[in-house]
Amino acid sequence: MVKDKKIKPSKELPLGFVDRKEKELLIRDFVISNIKEIMIKYGFQYLETPSFEYTDSIGKFLPDKDRPDEGVFSFKDEKNWLSLRYDLTAPLARYVAKNYLELPKPFKRFQLGSVWRNEKPGPGRYREFLQFDADYVGTKNLQADAELCVLISEILEKCGLDSNDYTVKISSRKFTDKLFEQLKIKSKEQISTILRALDKVDRLGWDEAKKLLGVGRKDKSGDYTKGASLNNDQIKLIESTLKSKTCNSEDVLEILKIFQAYNFTNYKFDPSVIRGLEYYTGPIFEVNLNFEVKNSKGQTIQFGSIGGGGRYDNLVSNFGNFDCPATGISIGLDRLVFALMQKKDFKVKVSRPVVICVFDKSQIKEYIDILNKLRDSNISSEIYPGEGKLKKQMEYANKISSPAVILYGEDEIKSGKATLKNLKTGKESSVKIEDLSNEIKKLL
RNA sequence: GCAGCAGUAGCUCAGUUGGUUAGAGCACUAGUUUGUGGAACUAGGGGUCGGUGGUUCAAAUCCACCCUGCUGUACCA
Numbered sequence: 001m002v003k004d005k006k007i008k009p010s011k012e013l014p015l016g017f018v019d020r021k022e023k024e025l026l027i028r029d030f031v032i033s034n035i036k037e038i039m040i041k042y043g044f045q046y047l048e049t050p051s052f053e054y055t056d057s058i059g060k061f062l063p064d065k066d067r068p069d070e071g072v073f074s075f076k077d078e079k080n081w082l083s084l085r086y087d088l089t090a091p092l093a094r095y096v097a098k099n100y101l102e103l104p105k106p107f108k109r110f111q112l113g114s115v116w117r118n119e120k121p122g123p124g125r126y127r128e129f130l131q132f133d134a135d136y137v138g139t140k141n142l143q144a145d146a147e148l149c150v151l152i153s154e155i156l157e158k159c160g161l162d163s164n165d166y167t168v169k170i171s172s173r174k175f176t177d178k179l180f181e182q183l184k185i186k187s188k189e190q191i192s193t194i195l196r197a198l199d200k201v202d203r204l205g206w207d208e209a210k211k212l213l214g215v216g217r218k219d220k221s222g223d224y225t226k227g228a229s230l231n232n233d234q235i236k237l238i239e240s241t242l243k244s245k246t247c248n249s250e251d252v253l254e255i256l257k258i259f260q261a262y263n264f265t266n267y268k269f270d271p272s273v274i275r276g277l278e279y280y281t282g283p284i285f286e287v288n289l290n291f292e293v294k295n296s297k298g299q300t301i302q303f304g305s306i307g308g309g310g311r312y313d314n315l316v317s318n319f320g321n322f323d324c325p326a327t328g329i330s331i332g333l334d335r336l337v338f339a340l341m342q343k344k345d346f347k348v349k350v351s352r353p354v355v356i357c358v359f360d361k362s363q364i365k366e367y368i369d370i371l372n373k374l375r376d377s378n379i380s381s382e383i384y385p386g387e388g389k390l391k392k393q394m395e396y397a398n399k400i401s402s403p404a405v406i407l408y409g410e411d412e413i414k415s416g417k418a419t420l421k422n423l424k425t426g427k428e429s430s431v432k433i434e435d436l437s438n439e440i441k442k443l444l
Numbered sequence: 445g446c447a448g449c450a451g452u453a454g455c456u457c458a459g460u461u462g463g464u465u466a467g468a469g470c471a472c473u474a475g476u477u478u479g480u481g482g483a484a485c486u487a488g489g490g491g492u493c494g495g496u497g498g499u500u501c502a503a504a505u506c507c508a509c510c511c512u513g514c515u516g517u518a519c520c521a
Contacts, residue, residue, distance in 0.1 A: 117521085120519085122515090196519090299514085302515090357480085390479050390480055390481095391477080391480065391481075394481035394482090395480095397481065398481040402481095405480085407479075411479080
């Protein structure tokens with residue numbers, strides 16, 4: 001036979017996508033089950049919306065009106081542009097607008113699902129990731145905002161973090177609005193440049209951030225970023241206002257009061273929390289981890305926040321002629337799981353099957369009888385699924401970390417007892433078929 | 445997008461004054477053991493040296509461009 005040189009399909013993954021293996025998935029399952037439990041306790045409804053939406057519905061009201069396609073994965077069907085959702089808030093706004101009359105007001109829902117962003121991936125950031133989102137729609141009551149912070153904190157602690165491991169930071173758009181009024185800055189473009197610069201205070205420090213407020217900054221790779229062109233007096237005022245950490249924003253003060261009532265203390269008023277989102281209208285929150293996160297090469301990486309949110313009183317009402325204030329928070333679950341795996345040495349219980357070795361295919365009925373008995377006792381088990389000699393079967397069992405193998409060949413069939421081999425200790429024992437389940441449970 | 449570093453077997457990597465047939469460890473396959481894994485030994489398979497073009501008698505090695513990855517930075521709903 002002539003071997004054609006076929007062009008082989010690529011085994012590489014598209015940029016920014018990853019395979020996720022069992023350990024990560026099991027920890028993720030653990031996190032998700034905690035979330036569901038807590039959300040139901042807090043009285044939220046569980047919702048799922050499709051991965052695709054009309055680009056219009058999730059893009060139209062974004063700041064980048066000229067480039068609704070930027071940053072999202074989109075395609076055109078016969079008629080319309082569709083996009084994979086880039087978060088769970090925009091689809092929620094669409095859902096609420098569509099079902100506005102039927103829904104209770106306020107409407108509390110939570111959602112878990114993958115979201116996609118067509119942008120350059122970074123450390124721990126991919127183009128597909130799992131997000132958790134909880135929102136209060138249809139209320140101006142700031143207790144909602146406060147409760148979101150309490151709730152996210154409960155989730156993190158339930159997942160094994162303690163209060164030193166994370167901080168909920170809170171600020172308000174109103175705080176910076178006031179500041180800009182004082183500075184007499186009205187240009188929208190300048191304001192967003194300033195906000196972006198302030199957002200970086202944490203990471204770069206004040207000296208570098210101030211360059212971004214003024215002329216501009218050259219980073220260590222040599223790349224230059226243009227600044228907001230403020231004068232020195234303006235920069236000084238911004239710096240002193242933010243550094244004073246005194247909150248003159250009424251909405252935040254009210255939330256802090258509610259925190260007290262909840263006995264919630266692990267928060268920090270931090271006016272440098274910006275979140276860059278132009279649709280936020282009031283209080284904003286961000287959750288940061290306080291421990292170092294390393295990549296697979298052992299390098300400490302800039303991990304950033306694992307969640308955040310805020311009040312967006314105009315997003316839903318963009319869809320129609322109704323007033324619909326809302327507030328929400330989300331967590332990047334894959335990033336949380338990634339961090340959790342480093343913080344805690346999770347002992348994930350992976351159940352591996354007991355392997356029943358095959359000596360003679362004609363005895364398949366005997367093997368299946370044993371298999372059914374084990375499975376009826378809820379023991380993970382299988383008949384060796386491949387083909388080959390006993391040695392190969394043992395190697396397989398070892399490779400999958402099976403706890404034990406069952407040998408039931410000619411000799412055993414004669415005596416009516418199977419050989420049970422514990423793969424951890426290597427010890428073998430002769431066990432009656434009806435006692436197998438109990439004996440296996442002892443060694444699991 | 446911009447910048448720095450990197451890309452040689454499935455994985456981790458060695459391999460420069462350019463020079464036979466490109467190496468090692470781990471992993472894999474077979475055997476030593478036709479009913480016994482994790483150890484050892486023996487043998488074996490596996491490579492478009494990221495891609496394309498160029499320089500040269502000769503390129504994994506030098507040059508150009510491109511692709512991909514990591515890190516930082518920008519943007520980030």
